[in-house]
Amino acid sequence: MFRINTINGNNRMSTQDLLESINAALAQGETEFEIEASGQHDIGGPLWHPEGKPLKFYVKNAGQRVGSMCLPGTEIIVEGSSSADVGWLNAGGRIVVKGDGGDTTAHCAAAGTIYVGGRAGTRSGSLMKHDPLYEAPEFWVLKNVGSFSFEFMGGGIAVVCGYDSQQFESVLGDRACTGMVGGIVYFRGQAKGISAKDTKILKLTPDDIAYLDGRLDDFLTAIGRKEIRSELSKWNEWQKVVPLSYDERPKKANTDIYSFRTESWVPDSIFGDVCDDDFAVIGAIATGEYRRRVPVWENGKYSAPCEFNCTASIPSQQRFNLLRDGKIEEAYRLVLEYTPFPGSVCGAVCPNLCMDDCTRKNVDISAQIGKLGRYSAEAMLPHAETKTGKKVAVIGGGAAGLTAAWQLARLGHTVTVFEADEKVGGKMEQVIPRSRLPQETLAREIARIAEMGVALKTGVTVDREKFAAIKASHDAVVVTTGGHTTRVIPWPGHERIIKGLDFLKAVNKGQKPAIGKKVIVIGCGNSGMDVAVGAYGLGAEQVTCIDVQRPAAFEEEMTHVKKLGGEILWPVFTKEVTGEGIVTQDGKLIKGDTVIIAIGESPDLSFMPDGVDLERGCLKPAGDYSVAPGIFTAGDTIRPGRLVDAIGAGRQAALAADAYLKGAGFTAAQKIVIPAERLSTAYFKKCHSCDVPEAKSDYTRCISCGTCRDCHMCLKSCPENAITRTVGVNGAEYTSDPSKCIGCGICAGICPCGVWNMETNAEPLVFYR
Structure with a gap:
């Protein structure tokens, strides 16, 4: 507990010095304060702890604006009464005044909670408001409030308990709720002079009673008055004030604003010398260019956690989506665009990093991604429609080399793999125990690579002379000899x-x-x-x-x-x-x-030509995986790693070699994982591990992070019917009509996949000359 006494002898600490002392203590990690004040202002205002810890203030003799602009995580307890502006512009703090609150208590409050254990002064609760993106502000008063309270109230909840206030004609003071357009004021006792042009008084509903009954104990405990609970719980003594709807409000004749501005006000507008006024009347809810925010359908912009963690970049969420749509063969073929070893690696020996941060783990357990690879055993991709006439040599027939060969053959190149061992497969064939990687699985996947047109030459030892001959007879070479020196x-x-x-x-x-x-x-x-x-x-x-x-x-x-x-x-x-x-x-x-x-292990690179950079015995490629013009590398020749790392690098090296052969540049695609806060898991029912379906049916649980799962939820929930679904060659696409969209953000809030995003409307408004 950090204690500050603002009186030292006959000297009184200034407000500025007090606030600076509090800030200095916060910077040192203090979280609890006991302040013996002497009328200083703004105690407990917009403060935060460097580590985000909650803050607590015990204050005596506070001055104006205690808790002004108070932030979430801050609690202020005021012993006795306080002067004006308690919780002015409260932005999320919890403020308890055990005595009376002065004028304009909770003025402009936008969030958080303010409790007053006595009376509150004039204009208390005026201009309270509620941003629907945050919890509504709450303002509770044990006794009564002064005149003009809740003036121009726009949102939030106020509760005036009317305790010990029978002598007053109105527990809400005179002219309460003038200009009120939002929120609710609950009160107990008499209330006269409330603006009938703006509001109406209603009896409590069961929901109102449930709210008051559920929050009353917290209020009375905070102000230390639990003994009067039964007296305040006589709900037939309570009423509420709510604003009139637009249709209920009295109307004035001739309210055509356009006519007034063009005919009765100032010709060409009051600023006609500097701007072109279109005399448009912009409503509180706008469409088109006047929206504050606009929805953007960002399908596929971000990687799902499974795709992001997989070093081969396999988009498993897309596989599950295809299975969901009944496109089973297409789903099984999709993985072959990224790896020729879905069964040998993904389904057998891979640690399945894809499952480590699966969003589904926040609901129950990860989607069964690893086993999904086993279903692609019989899948096959079509051969390249046209041949490029280019010849590529791959030296080394392990995971990286065979992946590179597979990708290059699919791109139409003539590919030959040179392997020193009597069998291709690298460590998958030579090292990994058969108990972990079945021989028949690996043999079937290697046969698929050969069937794609890749020539596999085994028993070929490559030295410098052999390498020079290979390089001379091919348009490009990919070196993937791995690490075989223990x-x-x-x-x-x-x-x-x-x-x-x-x-x-x-x-x-x-x-x-x-x-x-x-x-x-x-x-x-x-x-x-x-x-x-x-x-x-x-x-x-x-x-x-x-x-x-x-x-x-x-x-x-x-x-x-x-x-x-x-x-x-x-x-x-x-x-x-x-x-x-x-x-x-x-x-x-x-x-x-x-x-x-x-x-x-380390690689044996003695066959490489002079001038190729080595670093700690490994090759040091450029950003396009090249170590020399026309020579590329991947896998353990760069750094030791897992099989999935070699597969991912082999694919990138193949794409880089393909770009080289076409005379184009190459930049590896960058992955950005979808922010977790954009995903909504509330729509998914939790299941027990015994209920988890087999991998090919686990699309029911896949959240499809960052990729539209075509669930229609945005389409059905848009209040303005602004969203349209169309089906094209790439599947379902969703668009939002600017002429209907009001920028409410419901589509982004309800989308489980995080595909919809709300952005600030950047459409320029041509106004000034």
């Missing part, structure tokens, strides 16, 4: 270590490399877990995996190893490798017959 740290005894990549390759080829009963695996990434599983498959009795840092492997991979009996230890720092195992830096011995290392 990193080994030269500890004493490192010659005893088996390289993890060599071990996994041997296992996948059906060989049975010799290992002991106790195996130590250095490295707890996914490769390390694959090594551990492979060791158990070869008869190891105990596998211990160690790392210097928190294991980077997926949780399910580590869980699998632990279920097999494996142990995962970290942090462990190796000092020496001996015949008995590993000696750590702190002198402990981890026993093991066999030590296998899996801490990463």
Whole structure:
């Protein structure tokens, strides 16, 4: 609690010094204040904590405008009474005055709550208003208010309890509610002199009673008067004042504003020398160029979280939309535009980053995106309609290389893949255990690439001479040889270590490399877990995996190893490798017959021509994935990564090579994730995990973030029927008619996908000369 006493001897602190002291304390992180004031103004005004924490003020002897322009998150409690302008222009704070409030209490309040435990003065609640984008302001008074209260009130809720006010002819004072056009004033007791030209007095409805009954306890608790609850709860003693509707108000004859301005006022308007007045009469609700905001249909402008997180940029929300529309084959084919490995990677070994931030997780659990790839096993895209006559070589037949080859062939180029191994597939074929990636799935997807027209040449070792020959006979080359050199740290005894990549390759080829009963695996990434599983498959009795840092492997991979009996230890720092195992830096011995290392791999780029930039043993491409004219690269030759990273980079490298062959420039597309606040999940029913449908039917739960799901909600909810739906070659499209649209924003508020956005109307108004 930060305490300030504004009287020091015979000296009184000025308002400016007090406010500066409060601001300085806020900057230091203070959140609660006890202020012994002496009439200073503006205490607890527009303040905020640097970390957004709520603020609380206990104030005695406050001056004018306590809580003026108060912001959300601020609470002010005034002991005793306060002078004029309490909560003037309140913008969201909670203000409690336990005594009387002065004149113009809650004047111009636009949000928040103001409680007065006594009486309030003249013009209290005048010009209260309500922006429909925010909660309505509330103003409660225990006793009565002075004259002219609620004058020109435009919105909000006022409650005058009339306690201890029987002596007054009107608990609302004289000439209350003059010019009132919005809001509600609830009152208990007598009320005379209320403007009959602007308002009417009604009995309470059940909804009114429910509101008052639900809020009364909070009010009485705040002002410390809970004992009078039963007295104030006699609802037959209450009434309410509401404004007359336009049709109910008395009309004057000859109210033609146009005629008045053109015939009776000033010819050519009062500003006719500087502007051209069109004499248009703009209503409170405008259409066309006079709207304050206009709706914009931004279908596809933003990426859904699934698409944004996927490094291959697969728009899964579009797949679900196609399934929703019954376009099943089209949905299964869509993924092939981004990856040729929907079954091998998306549906088998990918960590499915697409599901990590799925908006559906805010309702129940993520949409089943990963498994969706398995349904594309039999899908096929059409061949290029025309051939370009250009020849492209891809060196390296792993995920990045085969993806690049697939994309280039689809673009009409003649593509040949050169692979050093006896089979293409890279680490998918050579390293990943068959238990994680079924051989038949990978074989089927590689066959699909070949069927697209890609020539696959295996057993081709590329050195500098071979590379020069390939480059000379092709119009472009894409280098995707991956990382196949296992990193080994030269500890004493490192010659005893088996390289993890060599071990996994041997296992996948059906060989049975010799290992002991106790195996130590250095490295707890996914490769390390694959090594551990492979060791158990070869008869190891105990596998211990160690790392210097928190294991980077997926949780399910580590869980699998632990279920097999494996142990995962970290942090462990190796000092020496001996015949008995590993000696750590702190002198402990981890026993093991066999030590296998899996801490990463680096590429062998010795075949690359002189002049190509290398950085830490990897290629350093330009923004268009090129390392030299006509030479492009992707995957682990740039940096080690996941298979989905290699697929995404392979596609981009293919698009860059295609642009080069066409003599065009290339810039990788930038993804922007849709702001979460634009999405509405309230329209989706929560389901239990046991009710989640299989992936191909999960379109019922997909929110389709950033992409129109054609739900018709905007169409049906527009109050002016301004929205039109048309169906074109790209599916359903929605437009808003400016001549009907009033800029209310209902379309943007109700759209679950966040496709509609409200922007400031930028249409110029030609007025001044």
